[in-house]
Amino acid sequence: MRLLKKLGLAVLLMGALALPVWAYEGAPGLATGDLTPARRWDILWDHVLVDLWVIGVIFGLAALYMLIKYKAKNPTDVGTATKLNKAQAVAWALIPVAVFVADDFYLAAQGWTLWGIYRRVPENALEIKAIGHQWYWEFDYGNGVVTQELKVPQGRPIVLRMHSEDVVHDFSLPKFRVKEDVMPGRITYVWFMPDTVMDTIVTCTMYCGVAHSQMYGKVSVVPPEQYTSWLESAVKAAADQQTTKVKG
Amino acid sequence: MAKAMIGAVILTALAGSAYAQMPRVPESDIDPAVFKIDEFKYLGVKPDQSLALVDQNGQSFTLKDKIGMPLILVLSYFNCDGTCSVVNSDLAQLLSRQAAWQVGRDFRVLTVSFDPHDSQQSLKDFKERLALPEAWEQGWTLSLPAHIEQAKALADSVGFKYFWSAQDRMFLHPGVYIFLSPEGRVVRYLYSTQTKSFDMGLALTDAMGDRIAPHDILNYAVGLCYSYNYKEGRYKLNIPAFVGAASLFFGVTVFIVSAFVYRRRGKGDHK
Amino acid sequence: MSDAHHGFNLREWIFTTDHKRIGILYLIGALSAFAIAGTFAIMIRMQQYGPGMQVFDSGSGYNTALYFHGAAMILVFLIPALTGFFANYFLPLMIGAKDVAFPRINAFSVWLFYAAIILALVSLVIPDPPDVMWTGYPPYSVTTEGNTAFYVFTVHLLGFSSILGAINFLVTVIYMRAPGMGWNQLNMFVWTILAAFILQLIFIPVLASAVTMLLFDKYLGTHFFDPAxxxxxxxxxxLFWFYSHPAVYVILLPAIGILFDVIATMGKNRIFNYKVCVYAGIGGVLALAGEVWIHHLYVAGVPDWIRVGMMITTLLISVPIGLMLMSLWGTLYKASITFNVAMHYASACLFLLLIGGLTGIPLAMTVMTANLGQTSFVHAHFHFVMALFSTFAIISGIYYWFPKMTGRLAEGKLAVVAFWFNIIGVNITFWPLFIIGVQGMPRRYFSYEQFPQFAPYHHVATYGSFLVALGMVLTLINWIKSAFWGVKSEANPWHSKSLEWTHTPNPPGPGNFPHDVTVSADWTPYDYVK
Structure with a gap:
């Protein structure tokens, strides 16, 4: 009988320790499909939320149940739990560890996959330079056009090469679920996929001084044709300005 | 005389102390600030990968063929009887002193001419004068652009300025080594006159970026100890890293001391 | 031993080397900081009530308040309350020691602490007060008009004070335990405070050197952090987070230690899986604490390999923390719980810790911070861990040991009413911030005209903070009232088995123990079940 118990425990332990392996193998391939990174972020967020709610509800209900159930009947009562023996102590350590590690690896694998997508800029991405200043954003299209509003064509990945002229800022584009610090002396980048026509904002999320809260700019996603015609006129305007400058 | 003057131009261009913007006609002197590369504007840019080039054997290739590992890009011209050969031979000398970085194995070098008068012949002459080691044959390519206007486009895309000086009958240009990452992005500019052998290794480590292979760990660790000084154009010791490490060491020592050393004296006192 | 109670003498308090009085001095300083920084917190919440200026007339006033709130709460309230007050007063009592190993160094530590408080208060009235947040990132902290020096010197004083305290308590625990007391017979609080001091000792010098270089950059023209x-x-x-993330455990661990002691005593139960909790739980946190700091820099442009590497270590730190949680929960199992006020707070702490811990999981994932980083989701997460869980644990501890310190009970209706204000208030305040954090509401904003849709959530949060303020004021009134006029307590009101209750009077006199303490090999502070 005791042998059987021990055997059972051993099987249970081995099963528990196999959990992390399963978790790693079982991480669903977020990399497949044709979703934008922002959409994938939302899906992963839902997974994580489920994970949090499951753990939270189990632990929360357990605590609530025990707090009510084990209320002292009279003031001199003492607890009746006995000390664990060695096997129980080890089991109560290893099984939870296996479960936690399994969950960690599951989340790490998922996070890693999506992070890979976040960092791998598509080949056809349109490159724009973003510059942070105290306290405004500037966008350099590389052809003389410099604006304070980011205008991008719909349906083409956009990669921003960023640096700051003064202090550390943080380029945050909540609609596209991207964010990266911008600092002097280093070049950082983010990319995002503007899949629908919209107006949204970019805002600074790294404390940068008195007008930190007001350091935001407009971001507009426009149909490709509209973008092309806007860029053409902007290039022309920039060139005109340049010549008048030289003449002057 | 002209050579000396150009040497001086390049030297001061690198010091970058002047701020004038407009190029002047080179009648009396050249404003060295003209050649200064605005690094913040150009760091991180990716020159056109489809740039077509022709190498010393007449083989055509593109810029894309040369990346995949760090690439040192040198813009020169082969008819040049002055600085260009110096810039290239200095580079050869600097690279020959790199123990951890082997031309061809760990990185490549690409010299591109921007002079429309250069030809296969002038390239060959230049190469002879340069006399690179045999082993570098594959790693260091001297090349002409397939179409000369592409040289201008390449130079523009990395902020490299040059122009013909009728007076001196030569091109005026900075002597700069441009480090490209394995993805083909500009990571670092080092100026030939002030670059030391040590800076070379650090810039190559920088160019590797995130791609650290196990055998690069030592290089990477050394890289962490230095950071690039934009004003002086060279690498300097990253003092805060050492101060931080020393502080950590101090904390660990105090912890060990309070846990162990007291024991010897304490035992005597308590008895 | 002569009787300690012969009236109040200020000189005696200032020059005291008695660990209990030093503890009380820490408590008074820490609670004052809590009151002032708490007032700022209410003003900050009122400012965020809607977009545009509400209570402050400029962004710089708000930024100073935010700086002071963060720096004071962490550096002058949480850390000194736990490693200053609780450690000083109760650690020697728990291990049966007459005092700490170096009483005069201990006195010097508390003086440094008061010097830091004075400096922090002066920084509020000078022209151009510091406005660098408690993190003080350059280049802003170097280029700002604000006087970063006050921040640096406050950190220096507190750091010095903490290092001295750390050496003192490590030596005390290692060499001054009562004869017969083995390592497996220590109170959980002693273990956690030991771990906290190890972290302090190892990591504080790094922070001190980092802020010193900041000082040199700003005032002496060096270029340690100037990229050009x-x-x-x-x-x-x-460097900052290399210390400041372990600092989170300096706060979290002793708070969990208090929670263990309160729950085990009030539940008259053993600590579930004590050895695993201590060696794997606390030990695991100690081992991993220094390898996770990059999760504060996930979106700071650091190399990708380290972002991924530290995502794994950060997620893995949930394992030792999880083991401690298992032990906490297991300690409830088959307990026999008496609900005094301390146990009310301790019960709430279980849920606050759970929420704080779980919301940390997405923040451990690099890619999740691409949207959640630097938003009010982060703000709400660490407030659940630090402001709510740790502060509630501190309040629980104060209630629990109130009879020990004063000889009187602080129980009663007022305390319970205040508790309900607090627990309901904090949840109303911080849940809306989770929600708008996910939608992109940034931290440290005094206005949010670009996000007008978040105003209703901020309304709710602000109202919640008023409830907390009311609860805290009532709690303070209750403590002051009870300390002077409260019901006299019996010697061991909670029927604890721990040495501070069984072997000393309330409050303990000089020298702590009327008779020398020895413990037997089968004694533990939690052996209720024989």
Missing amino acids: MGGDVLLYQN
């Missing part, structure tokens, strides 16, 4: 001159902007952030 070969400095490195990111390195400060690395």
Whole structure:
């Protein structure tokens, strides 16, 4: 009988320790499909939320149940739990560890996959330079056009090469679920996929001084044709300005 | 005389102390600030990968063929009887002193001419004068652009300025080594006159970026100890890293001391 | 031993070397900081009530308040309350020691602490007060008009004070335990405070050197963190978080330790899986604490390999923390719980810790911070861990040991009413911030005209904070009232088995123990079940 118990425990332990392996193998391939990174972020967020709610509800209900159930009947009562023996102590350590590690690896694998997508800029991405200043954003299209509003064509990945002229800022584009610090002396980048026509904002999320809260700019996603015609006129305007400058 | 003057131009261009913007006609002197590369504007840019080039054997290739590992890009011209050969031979000398970085194995070098008068012949002459080691044959390519206007486009895309000086009958240009990452992005500019052998290794480590292979760990660790000084154009010791490490060491020592050393004296006192 | 109670003498208090009085001095300083920084918190919440200026007339006033709130709460309230007050007063009592190993160094530590408080208060009235947040990132902290020096010197004083305290308590625990007391017979609080002091000792010098270089950059013209001159902007952030993430455990661990002691005593139960909790739980946190700091820099442009590497270590730190949680929960199992006020707070702490811990999981994932980083989701997460869980644990501890310190009970209706205000208030305040954090509401904003849709959530949060303020004021009134006029307590009101209750009078006199303490091999502070 005791042998059987021990055997059972051993099987249970081995099963528990196999959990992390399963978790790693079982991480669903977020990399497949044709979703934008922002959409994938939302899906992963839902997974994580489920994970949090499951753990939270189990632990929360357990605590609530025990707090009510084990209320002292009279003031001199003492607890009746006995000390664990060695096997129980080890089991109560290893099984939870296996479960936690399994969950960690599951989340790490998922996070890693999506992070890979976040960092791998598509080949056809349109490159724009973003510059942070105290306290405004500037966008350099590389052809003389410099604006304070980011205008991008719909349906083409956009990669921003960023640096700051003064202090550390943080380029945050909540609609596209991207964010990266911008600092002097280093070049950082983010990319995002503007899949629908919209107006949204970019805002600074790294404390940068008195007008930190007001350091935001407009971001507009426009149909490709509209973008092309806007860029053409902007290039022309920039060139005109340049010549008048030289003449002057 | 002209050579000396150009040497001086390049030297001061690198010091970058002047701020004038407009190029002047080179009648009396050249404003060295003209050649200064605005690094913040150009760091991180990716020159056109489809740039077509022709190498010393007449083989055509593109810029894309040369990346995949760090690439040192040198813009020169082969008819040049002055600085260009110096810039290239200095580079050869600097690279020959790199123990951890082997031309061809760990990185490549690409010299591109921007002079429309250069030809296969002038390239060959230049190469002879340069006399690179045999082993570098594959790693260091001297090349002409397939179409000369592409040289201008390449130079523009990395902020490299040059122009013909009728007076001196030569091109005026900075002597700069441009480090490209394995993805083909500009990571670092080092100026030939002030670059030391040590800076070379650090810039190559920088160019590797995130791609650290196990055998690069030592290089990477050394890289962490230095950071690039934009004003002086060279690498300097990253003092805060050492101060931080020393502080950590101090904390660990105090912890060990309070846990162990007291024991010897304490035992005597308590008895 | 002569009787200690012969009236109040200020001189005696200032020059005391008695660990209990030093503890009380820490408590008074910490609670004052809590009151002032708490007032700022209410003003901050009122400012965020809607977009545009509400209570402050400029962004700089708000930024100073935010700086003071953060720096004071962490550096002058949480850390000194736990490693200053609780450690000083109760650690020697728990291990049966007459005092700490170096009583005069201990007195010097508390003086440094008061010097830091004075400096922090002066920084509020000078022209151009510091406005660098408690993190003090360069280049802003170097280029700002604000006087960063006050921040640096406050950190220096507190750091020095903490290092001295750490050496003192490590030596005390290692060499001054009562004869017969083995390592497996220590109170959980002693273990956690030991771990906290190890972290303090190892990591504080790094923070001190980082802020010193900041000082040199700002006032002496060096270029340690100036990228144009070969400095490195990111390195400060690395050094800062290399200390400041372990600092989270300096706060979290002793708070969990208090929770263990309160729950085990009030539940008259053993600690579930004590050895695993201590050696794997606390030990695991100690081992991993120094390898996770990059999760504060996930979106700071650091190399990708380290972002992924530290995502794994950060997620893995949930394992030792999870083991401690298992032990906490297991300690409830088959307990026999008496609900005094301390146990009310301790019960709430279980849920606050759970929420704080779980919301940390997405923040451990690099890619999740691409949207959640630097938003009010982060703000709400660490407030659940630090402001709510740790502060509630501190309040629980104060109620629990109130009879020990004063000889009187602080129980009663007022205390319970205040508790309900607090627990309901904090949840109303911080849940809306989770929600708008996910939608992109940034931290540290005094206005949010670009996000008008978040105003209703901020309304709710602000109202919640008023409830907390009311609860805290009532709690303070209750403590002051009870300390002077409260019901006299019996010697061991909670029927604890721990040495501070069984072997000393309330409050303990000089020398702590009327008779020398020895413990037997089968004694533990939690052996209720024989």
